[in-house]
Amino acid sequence: MRGDSFVSKLGSTVVVVPHPDDEALGCGGLLALLRQAGQPVAAVLVSDGTMSHPDSTVFSAPARRAVRVTEFRHSLTILGADEVAPLLLDLPDGQVPASADAPGFMDAANQLRVFLEQRQAATVLVPWRRDPHPDHRATAQLVQAALAGMARPPHRLEYVVWAWERAAPEDLPTAADAVAGFRVAIGAVAAKKQRAIAAHRSQMAPGVFTDDPNGFLLSADMLARFAEPYEVFFAAIER
Template sequence: MLPFNSYPMRPGSFAATLGPTVVIAPHPDDEALGCGGLLALLRQQGVPVAAVLVSDGSMSHSNSLLFSAQARRAVRETEFCHALTLLGLDATEPLLLGLPDGRVPSSTTEPGFAAAATQLQEFLEQHAAATVLVPWRRDPHPDHRATSQLVAVALAAMDKPPRRLEYVVWAWERAAPDDLPTAADGVQGFRLNIEAGLRQKQRAIAAHRSQVAPGVFTDDADGFLLSEEMLAHFATPYEVFFEAVAP
């Protein structure tokens, strides 16, 4: 059984302590699923927030003939920007890295990794990020893990790297024992009360129409859709995060 429900709860006012924040999403919808409630709270409390989208999001309905890969990318980036607006992030253009969905590079030896890490570092510095929100390092999706590696390299290159909070998405459904935190990770888990931002979070999730209901990419019956069981994890009034503990 996952330990998430036993983690200590922090109040929604915790958001105000994070300072200027950048959320990094591997795919359009991860920002709403994993930390949409926190994003809403940050904006409610007047904290600046900017966003980064790592992949092009084009592979969820890869068999579509009506929508080319470029058209699928455009749909999903539009959904991403709409969801951000619903969460209150309407002042800053997101950084769209456009890396290949399903094949986000995970090491400096892979094409595109170094350039993306540099772009990410520059974006964090440009926005004077005090906190970065990133997928849990072993969230069980290769693009989520690759995103974690990109962020790690970007932070390592900064003189004053921001605080790092790691959120969970696929760990709710797919986590194996080895995917969960261990003492060697040096992190502590906590739940954040997002009751005041839950309605906005649900609206932001729904804004990703191509991922929650059929009717956008209509000619790919086998295309990806979030299941009701998966969505139920993100309808609760709290979100789960991991943060490094002091040595």
């Protein structure tokens, strides 16, 4: 699908990301295309991002959070999506609540609902509901709860991050999901997406939190996956 023709239909868009870097990896090209077309874009960061390098002693958890939030804001600036200050839910990385009975879930869902209403969002971008990372799945649940409380919920598009490398058969879409997958061409903004990914220096070798050698860094194989001239999304099948 041509990116320029697709974005003209999306209107005001809010992207919801579990961790800093998911916005660039999963849908950075679409965000750049939206801004190039003059569509409003705002972002929500769900977790504090501190657990990519939990054993760092040089960088305390608050210091790691500060680095990652700064990288997130830099990425949004590169993509042109920094006109509106992002909503930072600041939930614990690796422990984002996933159900209404979990502490913090409904408060976060309500904050998200209010933000979507304030932005008059026509589209919300969210991780694929069974993307194989617990925070990604929890983020999808938070968005679902927020939309359930809206009189006129935005159209939901689901992007892929971890399913490329880690998906089991049961993680993939089924007929019961009632979604269709499609690709959006992002070649015109591919270089901008790569710069946004590179803004997350703490997640790219050699990294920033170098006193935690077992911490997370994006692998060369994963980075190659997100260098393709397209992005993949799932959307509800229109009946």
